[in-house]
Amino acid sequence: MQAFIYNSNPGRVIFGEGTLSRLPAEVERLGLSRVLVLATPAQEASAQQLSKEIGGRSAGVFSEARMHTPVDVTERALAVVNELGIDGLVAVGGGSTTGLAKALALRTDLPQIVAPTTYAGSEMTPILGETKEGRKVTQSSPKILPEVVIYDVELTLTLPVGQSVTSGMNAVAHSVEALYTKEANPLISTLAERSITAFAQGLPGIVANPNDREARAQALYGAWLGGICLGSVGMALHHKLCHTLGGMFDLPHAETHTAVLPHAVAYNTSAAPAAMRKVIRAMEEGGQPVDDAASGLYDLAKSLGATLALRDLGMPESGIETATRAALANPYWNPRPLEEAGIRELLTAAWRGERP
Ligand code: NAD
Numbered sequence: 001m002q003a004f005i006y007n008s009n010p011g012r013v014i015f016g017e018g019t020l021s022r023l024p025a026e027v028e029r030l031g032l033s034r035v036l037v038l039a040t041p042a043q044e045a046s047a048q049q050l051s052k053e054i055g056g057r058s059a060g061v062f063s064e065a066r067m068h069t070p071v072d073v074t075e076r077a078l079a080v081v082n083e084l085g086i087d088g089l090v091a092v093g094g095g096s097t098t099g100l101a102k103a104l105a106l107r108t109d110l111p112q113i114v115a116p117t118t119y120a121g122s123e124m125t126p127i128l129g130e131t132k133e134g135r136k137v138t139q140s141s142p143k144i145l146p147e148v149v150i151y152d153v154e155l156t157l158t159l160p161v162g163q164s165v166t167s168g169m170n171a172v173a174h175s176v177e178a179l180y181t182k183e184a185n186p187l188i189s190t191l192a193e194r195s196i197t198a199f200a201q202g203l204p205g206i207v208a209n210p211n212d213r214e215a216r217a218q219a220l221y222g223a224w225l226g227g228i229c230l231g232s233v234g235m236a237l238h239h240k241l242c243h244t245l246g247g248m249f250d251l252p253h254a255e256t257h258t259a260v261l262p263h264a265v266a267y268n269t270s271a272a273p274a275a276m277r278k279v280i281r282a283m284e285e286g287g288q289p290v291d292d293a294a295s296g297l298y299d300l301a302k303s304l305g306a307t308l309a310l311r312d313l314g315m316p317e318s319g320i321e322t323a324t325r326a327a328l329a330n331p332y333w334n335p336r337p338l339e340e341a342g343i344r345e346l347l348t349a350a351w352r353g354e355r356p
Helices: 017-028 041-055 071-084 097-109 163-182 188-208 212-231 238-251 254-272 274-283 293-303 319-329 340-352
Strands: 010-017 034-040 060-061 088-093 112-116 127-132 134-141 149-153
Touching: 010 017, 010 041, 010 212, 010 319, 017 041, 017 112, 017 149, 034 041, 034 071, 034 097, 041 060, 041 088, 060 274, 071 097, 088 097, 097 112, 097 127, 112 127, 134 238, 134 254, 149 212, 149 340, 163 188, 163 238, 163 274, 188 212, 188 274, 188 293, 188 340, 238 254, 238 319, 238 340, 254 274, 254 293, 254 340, 274 293
Parallel strands: 010 149, 034 060, 034 088, 088 112, 112 149
Antiparallel strands: 127 134
C-alpha cells in the first residue's frame, strides 16, 4: 500500500474541436459583462477576432503578453483593467499569455477563462512565475488558478512543428517528475502515465503531418493531464535545474526542458526505479518501445527533431560550473540527493547534447 495525500484544484474544463465557439456562453455563464482579451503581439489578430465574437461583453484587447511574465507588462495591463472597468479576463495563447492573466488575477481576483494554444499546461496550475529586474519569482495562490479552461484542438493547428515538439516534451517533463516527486499519489501517477502515452502517440503524428487532428487532439489531451500533474504535486531536480538555467542564461523555456529532461531522468534512475518503469510502460503504450526511460526520452525527442544540446540554445560552457554551484546553493528534495559531481556530469552531458 502507498500512503498518500491528494489535493485537487477546482476548475471547469471544456475539451474538443471547435470548442472556442462556446466562449461567449462561458463569459455569460460567469456573469461577466466587460472582459479583457489577452494575447501576445503575434496572436493579436486571433484576440481581436475573439473579442468581436464575444460582442458587447468584451471591453477590448491587450496584446503585449511576453515570456516569463515581466511585471512592467502586468502593470500596464493592470492600468487598462482599471481604466476600462474590466470584470473578467480571457487569455488565448501559450504559457506567456496565461501567465499575464494569472498575474492580473493575483492582483485583482478577476475570473479567468483560458484557451491554451500550446502544451505548456500553465492553465491547470495555481502557480505564477514573474520577472522583475531580471529575477524570476514563483508563487502559488488559489487566486492564480483559472476558473474555466477551453481546450480547442483547432487553436493548436498553427503551432509550428518545432514548437509543438518542445512544448510537448515540456509537458512530458511535468508528468515524468510527477511520477517520482515525494508528493506522488496513485491518481496523479495514473494521469502522468496517460499523459506520457498521449504524447508518445501524438508528437510523431504531428511531425509527420501538423494538420493531423487526431495527433493534435492526443497532444492537447496529454497537455491537460500534464498540467494537472504540475498543478497538483511538487516537481524536483529537472524543473529546478531548468528554472536556474533559464534565469541565468536567458534560455528558451520549452527547449531547455526538452534538452535537460533525459539527463535529469538519468540522474534519478537508480533512485526511482518504480517511476522509471511507469515511464517505460507509458511510452510503450504510446507505440514507443524503450528499455530505459532516460535514453528512451532522448531518442524520442531526437527522432522528433528537437535541439538536444544546451550549447545550441545559447548556454556558454562556463555556465556548467556556475549552474552546478547554483543548483547546490539552495538544496531541495529530489529522489537522489544532489551531489556535486553528478550534477556537473548531468549538465555537461546536457550541454553537449549526448545520449544518456
Ligand atoms: P509562449 O506562450 O511564450 O508562446 C511562444 C510563441 O508562440 C508566442 O509568440 C506565441 O504567440 C506563439 N504561439 C503560441 N501558440 C501558438 C499557436 N497555436 N500558433 C502560432 N503561434 C503560437 O510559449 P509557452 O511555451 O506556451 O509558454 C512559456 C511560458 O509559460 C514561460 O514563461 C513559462 O515560464 C510559462 N509556464 C508556466 C507554467 C506555470 O504553471 N506557471 C507552466 C508552463 C509554462
